[in-house]
Amino acid sequence: MSNHDYPGDISAISESMDNHDDAVQYSSHKQVDDWEANKGYYDDDANYNHGRPASAHPDDQEEGDEGDRGVDSLCADLSCLCLPTCARRPADVCTRSGGWMLANADQFISSIIVAITLIPESISYALIAGLPPSAALQSSWIANIVTSVVGGRPGMITSASGLAGLLLWRLVNTATVVDQPGIMFVPYVVIFAGVLQCLAAFLGFGRLVSAFPAPVVVGMVNAMALLLIALQCRYAKEFPLTQEEVDNGWAVEGTAPAAEVSWNVALFAYFGEGYEWISPGLDLGIYAAEVAAAFVISMYLPKLTTFLPATLVSVLVIVAVEFGLARQFGVETPLIGDYGGAQVVTPWSTIFSSEYTLPSLASWESWKLILGYGSALFATQFSETAISLNVVDRLDESQGPGFLVLIGQGLANVVSAIFGGMGGSGVVSMSVLADRTFGTTCLSTFLTGLVLFVFVTWGYPVINYIPLSAVSGISIAMVCSFIQWRSMVATFTTCLPNSKRDQLPPQYNIARLDVLVMLLVTAACLIVDIATLGMFVLGVVIFAYTAARARFARGEEEAQEDEEVVEADNEQFGDEERQGFPVEHERYEDVTMRDNNDRQDCQVMQLAEEQIFPVQ
DSSP: OOOOSSOSSOOOOOGGGOOSTTOOOOOOOOOOOHIIIIIOOSOTTOOTTTTOOTTTSGGGGSTTOTTOOOOOOHHHHTOTTTSSSOOOSHHHHHHHHHHHHHHTHHHHHHHHHHHHHHHHHHHHHHHHHTOOHHHHHHHHHHHHHHHHHHTOOTTOOEEOOHHHHHHHHHHHTEEOTTSSBGGGGHHHHHHHHHHHHHHHHHTTTHHHHHSOOHHHHHHHHHHHHHHHHHHGGGGGBOOOOOHHHHHTGGGOOOOEETTOOOOOOHHHHHHTTTOOBOSSHHHHHHHHHHHHHHHHHHHHHHHHOSSSOHHHHHHHHHHHHIIIIIGGGTOOOOBGGGGTOSOOSOTTOOTTSTTOOOOOSSSHHHHHHHHHHHHHHHHHHHHHHHHHHHHHHHHHTSOOOHHHHHHHHHHHHHHHHHTTOOOOEEOHHHHHHHHHTTOOSHHHHHHHHHHHHHIIIIIHHHHTTSBHHHHHHHHHHHHHHHSOHHHHHHHHHTTSOHHHHTTSOGGGOOOHHHHHHHHHHHHHHHHOTTHHHHHHHHHHHHHHHHHHHHHHHHHHHHHHHHHHHHHHHHHHHHHHHHTTOOSOOHHHHHHHHHHHHHHHHHHHHHHHHHHHSOOO
16 A cells, blocks of 8 residues: 555545556445446545554455455444453553553544544534534534444544534524524424434435445535635634623524525635634734645645654644744734634533523424424435545445444434534544544544543633634645545546547546536535535435346346246257257156146145035
């Protein structure tokens, strides 16, 4: 394997695309789809070793084990005191615990980096939804703990989502007809979406979430990458809420009439349209320089050494530059504390407390809001989780449990809604960051939620001093690692004539229809705030069509095999007849014997009927 620390694409290549000896062969997701099986769309040189030491993925060293590595659970990660035997003496407990912590040092470091990066991103998604920052922070730490305990996908990070936030923004800004602000319906909507996810798991939707159509995956990944870049601009703008609004955000009432359908452009919402940039211009220039420094460190330090985690080094360096140089000359760039802060005042407060005034469920008008927005939120979260799961599967070279992922996401939504959260789904950017920092186990996901809980309850005085420029630089580096560069090149090759396209490598010769679907998905996610609803429907239709085509193809193959067997038997019987063999072949003897047995059975039945129903 070659050590590409930030490869261009997310990689799940078929054998026809791997033209380099050092490329990693990934297992197929059993989709009968020319995009992924024959044409391909991922980089053939994208090796997701990420500069890991040889011990980071020991299974990779075994022959014939590629793509078949099992997905561990949290219990397996925490079994150091029980396996191979139970530790009974204090010395054994200390020895095993110390060895376990040393062996999982990468998981601890990964959880810290992901938790730090997750704080401002979650706050941004809460602002997009029109909710207090605590709603997103609560959802993020609860979702990661619940999904890891239930048995979700190792290495996949779950948190509040921007696309789901765009949908909740419509609900929050709705003046309902039941004399309750739309924001008070958010807990009910999130709970209903969680219940739908659990039901979807039992209805077999786990197969769909594990094998989402490839053109939809690529289109949404590209869109999420561009939206994440636009999100970084929010960090360099003035924070729009006062401290009172941050602490009492659930008291905000909706203003838009319920019948009005407004259109919120997703790209502008992520960009923070209407917010003022930080001033003066020198602060903005120093902020951009710090972002560039964090980006360079995160990108290129792993090429020099893998001993030091690049993302952690970038945070420490930017903190030193900010407080050791910039602020000494009167230049101040935004910190996490300036962006709402990492504190959750009452993390154990539930929606049944006096802070919330939940609407009555006795009205049909209330149920119409809950059913409508809950179903839309389910489709949005399902699509984002499916994209994240497909990305993590290819990063980690193993198949995630789609059933458990949906169950974990559903339960996480229910629990987070009870504690005032806005729900969550799989997040591509944070999952890539976790993989980049070697956090590829359920333990890493669990620790991310646990560390984030510690940050928002007790550790926020320290976390609030981390510059947003460091977080932004790391996030942009993550974007460069999972955006589909090769698919963009393939877009231009579709304009070439077929004679020229046939001369291109397979990864650039992608079906024009697949490229069209990819571009439409990307454009829709960037422009339309509820585009993920269409992506969910499109994914279901393509998956159903692919499954039906595969079943029909298998039926034709079986029928053809039967015909070949019959023809072979006839030829063999004809040869035997020509060679003078008796016509009574063994199989004809078997048929004759079965006929005699049937006649004997009929005679016995006739005698029994005559005894029971004597003939007059």
